Amino acid sequence: MTDSQYNQQSASQSSQSAQSQQSQSAQSQQSAQQPQEPQQPPQPKPLPGQIYIRPGIDDRPDLDKALTPEDKKAIARLAVHIEREQPDDSAAHTETQAVRMSTAGSPAVATAIPPTPIADASSAFLDMRDPMVAADGSRPAKPAVHRLTVSFTLAALLRTLPWAMLNMVALPALVDRMYGNPFAGTAHAGASLSATEEASRMAGIAPLPWLAIVVAVGSIVGLFANIVVGVHSDHTRTKYGRRTPWILAGGLLSAVFVLPLGALANVGGLLFFWLLLQITYAMLAAPLAAAFGERLPDKFRERAMRWRGIGLMVGQMLGVALGVGGIAIDGALPFGLTALVFVLAGVVPVLVWPKEGTSESIAAEKYSSEAAVKTVLTLPAGDENAAFRRAYIARICMMTGVSLMTVFQWLIVRHYVLAAWYMDARSAVSSAPLIWPVCVAMLMIALGTLVGAAVAAGWSGRLGEWCEAKDVATRTVVIVACAVYAAAILLPLVLGLLIAPAVANVGLFVYGAVAGVAFGLYDVFNQDVVAATIPDPRDNARYLAVFNAANTWGVVLAACLGVVAVMTFGYVALLVVAIVVVLIAAALAPKAA
Template identity: 25%
Template sequence: MAVNPPDQVAQRSALDEPTRSPGGRWLTSWTLGHFAFFMVMFAAAQVVLPRQAEAISPDHKEAVVSVVTLVAALCTIVANIVVGAYSDRTLARRGRRQIWVLVGAVITIAGLLIQGHQQTVVGMVAIWALVQVGLSSISAALTAALPDEVPVTERARVSSLWGIASAAGPLIGIALVSTVATGIVSAYLVLAVFTVLFAFPFALWTRGVPLTPAERPTTSFRTMVAGTIAPLKHADFAWAWTGRFFIQLSNALAQVYLWFFLRDRVGVDPDLWTLYLALLYTGGAVAAAIPAGRISDRTGRRKMLVVVSSVLQGIAAIFYMAWPTTWAAIVGSLLLGIGFGCYAAVDQALITQVLPSAQDRGKDLGVINIANNLPYVFAGVMGGAVLTFFGRDDWGYPVLYALSLITALLAALTVQPIKSVR
């Protein structure tokens, strides 16, 4: 239950493939860091930001959420690439990634404390964009730490912890802001406190293999821009990126407007029912993630389980699309959680096996993280446009969830051409 011993760290380069598990403390801290990211991201996006948008502009709340989501996601895309690239080049003695988790946590905490006091749309958009920069730094550094420190034969199992964090983090956050911190200011304050508790352990209590000056890649703006496109020239990486984009778009379309769907179409308390559905989603994801990770590591097969998870997400969308009732929302959320839990464990491991270069792991995973975050731009804009054009009381939500179904099936198709992973 300790970090790598000094003699082990010294025996290999930061660019070598790891061969030994990083230990219990590292795994726990790494998982908690992801808890911080997902808790803040989804609790705010699904509950607090819609609540704040309604308080600031009740007649245009969906449009405000769309703008907030669009600007924040664009900032996230840039931050993921920049942090990934510079963490690849960091010469800190504790390792390349830890300092960036710390910086990201500090920015996130400051932004959350300021966000609760915003009374204008401009202020809400600007400060949430800052929070996203901080969250992106945490996420980019933690994601890059996986191939740095975890052997290939254990990555799906470890990625299942990421899957659990991606499901349980939002649940914890949504529970807190729906039942305890029900005000806007208090909600952001609670999220800031938990960012300290969950993100700081990895930044302060773990070590990675430090990069030496001789191993450090060259750094220039031109190199960074070129490096953003370069990995997409590798077919397997490009297909993996595309599959990640579509599965995340499907998930985002299913969840970004869930709060409004529950209120406008199902006719229930959106705060309370978002919490209920998050609980079911989490239960499904936790139940699926660890078994899927173990099966994938044991068999070496990744693609089949990604297809299964994509199809399950598509089936979940059918329940939301066809039956705007509480029972359909319950079944849909459970299936969505099972599908995403299976996907989270296996696809994350698959991605680390198609990275073109060990030297640029952080930057290349930053490019992959575009496929995690860009879908929320599309989901916010597409959802707002669909609900505006078709109406909230007519075809708007069925069309929205039909798009979630289509993108889930596209995700299942795009993983098939990957050749270097079974």
């Protein structure tokens, strides 16, 4: 290296060191101008266990900050949309349809245990679910189960009582007073006793067509009302639950619409309010039937069903008793009593049972009643359903015969069984109200029916065991029960033709008892026959919904046949037709598959 090169290198290094010194002095001047932060004294290390970091909680990163927008979009594409809870369809519950079946038939079917109970595919006994948990997801404690049992027993009694009072006493007596019995509501005989025997016979026939129209049209409207109310009740979203608002509204509105009936004097107004009453009664009855299947766990349902059957039996008896008692005092009194009991039927069950949970969590979706109506009105086709269709027709025939004797029971007693007594009463003015003998006769029939239904419920279990031990088909019991019921109809037939009216009450009590036993056993064992005709037990609810509609068609057919028979040949023909259709039901009883 030359001297010139060495001098140049030394000069450059000295200039660089001078620049670095100037920059360091500038930084020191700048730091001196800025305020100095106080230095924290050194902290001791935490002791073991003093600070605990929860895994997955304290050390979890903030995803909103840690993830990029692209990551968030990718995660959103992988998210699963969870649907809100869908309401259960009460028409698809086998237990609900079984409850409706027991309501439409004899109370014995609700009190007794059939030989083979209808299988419920949703029952907890068929899988690993807890039988102490109800269908609505609740797990009621022992006091809650007792309250549910008491509430449904009272509900059965309180809603059956006014309905029996109206259908068996108050409505027929009202139509009879309008068109056929001018002294039905009077206290004494009076001038109307001078009517001739032919005029009296025509007066006895006159009210029957009007009563048949009201009953037939009301039954059809009631069938559709039950379907529509059931669907709307399933989708009701309130903080008070799905069933409670309907039960309260049904009881109160039924009381409102039944009050004007006692003051009406024409069949047009009677039919109008009767149809409104069918709708409001469905608002009371349909949610109660659905709530029974939803709120009671499988473990306690059988016991509650028995108590509910007792409520049905007692309710029917008390309904007729209060009805005839009110008619004997004042023709409008039964309607006031009915309104009072309807209020109790809507309020008491809601107050007694544990409060129903909110239904606001169920999905608010569009729904229609058309599918449910179509299901109920469509009879299953195909060769595999031939036995069910036969059982369906047999049920229509049996309910036709039963309805001929129950719908027109007041007119049969008044204008056939006791017609001779009324003719004899015209010979002298009686000091007793002429309506009392009819009321006593109706009470005797109701008392006999209660005794017969209780006997059928108590002995059905032993009879089922005997049939199983002797290898006797339940179809045989059904056929015999139909034959016994047909034989029971001979009693009022003979009472009106041969026996003096003085002994009519004893004969009518015997008729009620025999008919109660026969119809009770028929209902209990026919349930086993019907269950055997269903091809797939998983479809029990759908088939039973169709089968329950046969009760309505039986009432409608009874109204039509009753009018034709009585208008043509008198009340004797009505009793004969009832015997014939019951025997047809026995002949059509299907064999078990």
